[in-house]
Amino acid sequence: MVNVTYDASGDLLWSNNGASGVYNLGDIAWTLASTALVWIMIPGVGFFYSGLLRRKNALSMIYLCMMCVAVVSFQWFFWGFSLAFSDNASRFIGDLKYFALKNAIEQPSAGSTRIPTIVFCVFQLMFAAITPMIAVGAVAERSRLGPLLVFVFVWSTIVYDPIACWTWNPNGWSAVLGGLDFAGGTPVHISSGTAALAISLYLGRRRGYGTERLAYKPHNTTYVVLGTVFLWFGWFGFNGGSALSANLRATMACIVTNLAASVGGLTWMFWDWRLERKWSVVGFCSGAIAGLVAITPGSGFVGPPASVLFGFMAGTVCNFATQLKFIFKFDDTLDIFASHAIGGVVGNILTGLFAQSSVAGLDGITNIPGGWLDHHWKQLGIQLADSVSGMSYSFVMTTIILWVMHYIPGLRLRCDEETEILGVDDAEMGEFAYDYVGLESEIPIRSEYNNNQGATGGAREPVHASLHESEGEEKVSSA
Numbered sequence: 001m002v003n004v005t006y007d008a009s010g011d012l013l014w015s016n017n018g019a020s021g022v023y024n025l026g027d028i029a030w031t032l033a034s035t036a037l038v039w040i041m042i043p044g045v046g047f048f049y050s051g052l053l054r055r056k057n058a059l060s061m062i063y064l065c066m067m068c069v070a071v072v073s074f075q076w077f078f079w080g081f082s083l084a085f086s087d088n089a090s091r092f093i094g095d096l097k098y099f100a101l102k103n104a105i106e107q108p109s110a111g112s113t114r115i116p117t118i119v120f121c122v123f124q125l126m127f128a129a130i131t132p133m134i135a136v137g138a139v140a141e142r143s144r145l146g147p148l149l150v151f152v153f154v155w156s157t158i159v160y161d162p163i164a165c166w167t168w169n170p171n172g173w174s175a176v177l178g179g180l181d182f183a184g185g186t187p188v189h190i191s192s193g194t195a196a197l198a199i200s201l202y203l204g205r206r207r208g209y210g211t212e213r214l215a216y217k218p219h220n221t222t223y224v225v226l227g228t229v230f231l232w233f234g235w236f237g238f239n240g241g242s243a244l245s246a247n248l249r250a251t252m253a254c255i256v257t258n259l260a261a262s263v264g265g266l267t268w269m270f271w272d273w274r275l276e277r278k279w280s281v282v283g284f285c286s287g288a289i290a291g292l293v294a295i296t297p298g299s300g301f302v303g304p305p306a307s308v309l310f311g312f313m314a315g316t317v318c319n320f321a322t323q324l325k326f327i328f329k330f331d332d333t334l335d336i337f338a339s340h341a342i343g344g345v346v347g348n349i350l351t352g353l354f355a356q357s358s359v360a361g362l363d364g365i366t367n368i369p370g371g372w373l374d375h376h377w378k379q380l381g382i383q384l385a386d387s388v389s390g391m392s393y394s395f396v397m398t399t400i401i402l403w404v405m406h407y408i409p410g411l412r413l414r415c416d417e418e419t420e421i422l423g424v425d426d427a428e429m430g431e432f433a434y435d436y437v438g439l440e441s442e443i444p445i446r447s448e449y450n451n452n453q454g455a456t457g458g459a460r461e462p463v464h465a466s467l468h469e470s471e472g473e474e475k476v477s478s479a
Helices: 025-052 055-085 117-139 146-168 173-177 185-203 221-243 248-276 281-295 304-321 324-328 336-354 357-363 379-406 417-422 424-429 465-478
Strands: 003-006 012-016 019-023
Touching (some): 055 146, 117 185, 146 379, 248 281, 248 304, 281 336, 304 336
Antiparallel strands (some): 012 019
């Protein structure tokens, strides 16, 4: 039984079966606060994606963000945390020592001896939950929702957990090799962005691809801004919290995070202005997210001057990377591959160049040889190896998962054409993001209005008056 007391300074003392230790309550408080900050990022992704889509598919993205929280929370409790962070892990995957969070309470965590395992577990859960949400944005406007429950559970187990293990577990091959990834460049962004590419290729193009039908503007720019606000706000916990302590290194991570996001947003906006002579808020938000993605792996290793370059390079490279889908003819609806996979690679490479041992040592514990700025030349090669491995593994395993599900009855992701025309919200959920949904221009008069064939709505939205009128006009003209 765990025995918990406090010393004169207020630090927490624990003992259990002859083992004992001390934890700093300030570090625990900061890590738990950061957990809440990262949680708010998950609906932030949902609102960001929702605003970029057409109105008839807006609610499904908000639903998916909450679904990911629920499914991954159970998966993490069941075996996800153990597979990623068990003490006896191999170079690639852990064992089931912490199965159902057994024995995962008072022992020092794999991330820091200053906080207990259970605190580290709930903090890392938020990373595990947001990663598949980033990836499943690729299903926008053309996927069934039910099978995604299975996909998220399986993908988290087979893709996310091994990459998290080899990156952050002290036994992982990348960690042993000396890879620098402070808060998730490869496990979160490269893995999810590459998975989004695999999902886009598997699902194929949306109806009307290559025509004016898909040349629509975001239906709710306010949602895009709101999602960006949630993400930017939460990223202070995402990066700053990864120090797992309330110290100078956490402070530096927060400073460079905010600076990279600011420069990334301005850079992307200026690149868009040169084409359209418009100050696009969507462009600014996209650039801010790209800057946040890029600084993630380096946030605990680089100083403010370098973070300016992180933001500029992310805003530039990711902006131009959005053209890849037109060159290679794949339908990445929300540019997830360009923003997250490419942005993650940019961040990993720049971390290899600009990582400094002096910045990492601000926590008083970490000692690294640094990157090229510290004349540690092989660090760039290690960062490239980690990036390529993460991209390759995520793409191949995601593709395998999708095609295995494709041949299992009931688990195929691609929706039918009727659902795509009607909208995923109505056809799959029977609910809408708004009380009024103007679909007349999208939905022709079809058989389901009189014989319930094909994709049908949830009976909350009546047949629109214009449809009744057109039916009446046809009857009159035929008479």
